[in-house]
Amino acid sequence: MRGKGAAALAGVLSSVLVLSACGGGSDSDSAGETNTGRGPFTFVTGKDLSGIMPFVAEEWNKAHPDEQVTIKQQSDAADQQLSDLQQHFQAKDPDYDVVTVDVVWTAEFAAKGWIVPLKGDLAIDQGTLIPATVEAATYNGTQYAAPYDSDGGLLYYRTDLVKEAPKTWEELITSCEGKTTSGTITGSKPGCYAGQLASYEGLTVNASEAINAAGGTIVSEDGKSAAVDSAQAASGLDFLVNGFKDGYIPKEALGFKETESLNAFAAGDLMYLRNWPYAYAQLSGDSKVKGKFGVAPLPGPEGGGASTLGGHSAAISAYSKNQASALDFLKFLQSEEIQRNSLVKGAKAPVIASLYDDAELNEEFGYLATLKESISTAVPRPVTPFYPAVTQAIQTNAYAALQGKSSTADALKDMAASINSAAAGG
Amino acid sequence: MSIVSEPIAENAARGRKNRRKRSGRNGGLHSGDGRMALYLLGPTMIMLALIVGYPVLNAIYKSFLTDPGLDDSTGLFNEGNDWNGTANYAHWILQRCNAVGGGTESCPxxxxxxxxxxxxxxxxxxxVVTVIIEVIIGMLFALMMHQAFRGRSLVRVAVLIPWAVPTAVIAKLWVVIFDPQGVLNNVLGTSFAWTSEAGPARMAIVIADVWKTTPFIALLILAGLQGISSEVYESAKVDGANAWQRFWRITLPLVKPALAVAVIFRALDVLRMYDLPWVLTQGSNGTQTISILVVKELASKLNSAAALSTITFVLIFAIALALVRLFNANIVDRGTR
Known part of the structure; x- marks a missing residue:
């Protein structure tokens, strides 16, 4: 009887394990194989929330009746998009011809041999693009993906509280004195500054920005060894750590992701907010600060901060049979026509530098000039094939420092150690 | 619910007795019966072997293999899947990490x-915390729902609602409630960052979990209560037992089988909890359950994650077995007395 009970239990419990068996084996043997096939193909991309893909498909198919594109939309959550891609690549699915790659996935996909390098027959001219976007799509000195939209951090500030946006951290802190509350958002005064400081990918973005702005780097050139245990990195991270200590960042920010931080600013509870360009439209719409806010580049220790680069690239699958068609499609995604439409219809930041100087577009999108400055000085997040472990290392230790659970120096030491151990295979 | 679970508890008890009786005369079955049984059970067994057996065994096998590592000369990943012994288990249980330049070190x-x-x-x-709270509140709910009063069915439906809503949806609801600018702080007039500190964050998850799953326990207990004959209470009353004695000496022992099922199910559920803490805190601030850790590891290292889920499997299995034996002993004792 007991044995039967145990067997039944085993059945129920094993659902715990099923999860881990879904991945299948990984492969990297067919790396570098390219072909010049032409024909219909599929473009796999995240859910098209801004409604720009129908235009892309229509325009392409009109011009290429024999090489029609089918657009397959995935989930709208980045981690689900990633696991969908990983599974299809592991299964060597030839139907995933062109895929959308988030900036931080490029190195892993390249090192696994899932996407082909854009060189030789598949070379692509990137002269008109903002260099930082191409840099983020490059692994080991080779470009693997074609950037088609970008993203950079902006400083949103309250024009009714300050005349001019601060250029340095010092100015930002000083300008808050007397106008903001300290510690928590209570009473009638807003808190001073906040970004995305909950323990998730957003903290990696915000912590990297602070560290890069102060001249520190997280991972050295080789993409493997940590470079974060430095005096510059410490002074950068201290901008955030001292924020909680001295009260210029409200305690609530430890739970802020994009939406929460934006809601706080929209409700008039913050004087300064670091967020992405998408917040602009929402704040200009139905918010308490409508008409009372401006945008500026992120501040730094001595003027000029360093934004973390966001955005997406398109890459060609190593298992695609129609790589020549796919390459043409990559170029098409980067064309001025598509870039302009994506900005106008979907508020996607373009990768072509000249579009940012377009007078007409500047009139419609008040933040465009600022965004160009932000993106062109942007620093990509660590380009490393061990990104999932590296971002864990950054988040966990930066969060411990923000909470005061470990000193800045200890947090950076642990961050460096865990980045190194990630490269050694964990 | 009550209609269904009541016979289940009884059948389980009956089944145990029957199995004992039958075990002596299995050879007496006609061979045709055996073949028929095979045909009927076969498809189910094959399905189970495919969708449960294979993944479990495969995961256990993989947990002894290496994950892909970077080949320094090419900058590309190798395939991994080499024999790794128990290194993946040492990684978790002894917290050994690979060091730069070979060897292992304590994980940073x-x-x-x-x-x-x-x-x-x-x-x-x-x-421990959620199951104890849920049993206490669930018992109160069940006793209340067991009384005959006007609007009883309304109360039963109201109690059932939290259980009927998917956890992820409920978790989102609690996110809004626990937001620094959210409902709870507005009602209390505080500005507490609920999910940004270990204590409050854990409390938030316990509150949300108790709110959602107490109805489950309450309904199972209610089913048990309904199986108790009112005659027992009447005779106890005649013998002069007061309300407390009736609860302690009659209700509790008789409702125990149903309670055991409820506790075991809930304990297994909480041990593999993932969705609620993931939506509320992403596992930060001391709320990272083992399941969350498995999913995080899965992002980069499949085989190491397989080792962790095997450890989880063994852990949950041991706890479940201990609970079953603990409760079973009592149930069987009482049944045979």
Missing amino acids: AGNLGSQFWDSVWVTLGFT
Whole structure:
């Protein structure tokens, strides 16, 4: 009887394990194989929330009746998009011809041999693009993906509280004195500054920005060894750590992701907010600060901060049979026509530098000039094939420092150690 | 619900007795019966072997293999899947990480390996605290629903609602409630960052979990209560037992089988809890359960994650077995007395 009970239990419990068996084996043997096939193909991309893909498909198919594109939309959550891609690549699915790659996935996909390098027959001219976007799509000195939209951090500030946006951290802190509350958002005064400081990918973005702005780097050139245990990195991270200590960042920010931080600013509870360009439209719409806010580049220790680069690239699958068609499609995604439409219809930041100087577009999108400055000085997040472990290392230790659970120096030491151990295979 | 679970508890007890009786005369079955049984059970067994057996065995096998590592000369990943012995298990249980230049070192903070024991204690803590609170409140609910009063069916429906809504939806609801600018702070007039500190964040998860799953326990207990004959209470009353004695001496022992089922099910549920803490805190601030750790590891290292889920499997299995034996002993004792 007991044995039967145990067997039944085993059945129920094993659902715990099923999860881990879904991945299948990984492969990297067919790396570098390219072909010049032409024909219909599929473009796999995240859910098209801004409604720009129908235009892309229509325009392409009109011009290429024999090489029609089918657009397959995935989930709208980045981690689900990633696991969908990983599974299809592991299964060597030839139907995933062109895929959308988030900036931080490029190195892993390249090192696994899932996407082909854009060189030789598949070379692509990137002269008109903002260099930082191409840099983020490059692994080991080779470009693997074609950037088609970008993203950079902006400083949103309250024009009714300050005349001019601060250029340095010092100015930002000083300008808050007397106008903001300290510690928590209570009473009638807003808190001073906040970004995305909950323990998730957003903290990696915000912590990297602070560290890069102060001249520190997280991972050295080789993409493997940590470079974060430095005096510059410490002074950068201290901008955030001292924020909680001295009260210029409200305690609530430890739970802020994009939406929460934006809601706080929209409700008039913050004087300064670091967020992405998408917040602009929402704040200009139905918010308490409508008409009372401006945008500026992120501040730094001595003027000029360093934004973390966001955005997406398109890459060609190593298992695609129609790589020549796919390459043409990559170029098409980067064309001025598509870039302009994506900005106008979907508020996607373009990768072509000249579009940012377009007078007409500047009139419609008040933040465009600022965004160009932000993106062109942007620093990509660590380009490393061990990104999932590296971002864990950054988040966990930066969060411990923000909470005061470990000193800045200890947090950076642990961050460096865990980045190194990630490269050694964990 | 009550209609269904009541016979289940009884049948289980009956089944145990029957099995004992039958065991002596299995050879007496006609061979045709055996073949028929095989035909009927076969498809189910094959299905189970495919969808449960294979993944479990495959995961256990993989947990002894290496994950892909970077080939320094090409900058590309190798395939991994070489024999790795128990290194993946040492990674979690002994917190050994690969060191740069070979060998192992103690896992640095920020590596998922260093978070294993924290996650185990957090998960066990959640299990003990939520199950105890849920049993107490669930018992009160059940006793209340068992009384005959006007609007009883309304109360039963109201109690059932939290259980009927998917956890992820409920978790989102609690996110809004626990937001610094959210409902709870507005009602209390505080500005508490609920999900940004270990204590409050854990409390938030316990509150949300209790709110959602107490109805489940209440309904199972109610089913048990309905199986108790009113004659027992009447005769106890005649013998002069007061309300407390009737609860302690009659209700509790007789409702025990149903209670056991409820506790075991809930304990297993909480031990593999993932969705609620994931939506509320992403596992930060001391709320990272083992399941969350498995999913995080899965992002980069499949085989190491397989080792962790095998450890989880064994852990849950041991706890479940202990609970079953604990309760079973009592149930059987009482049944045979």
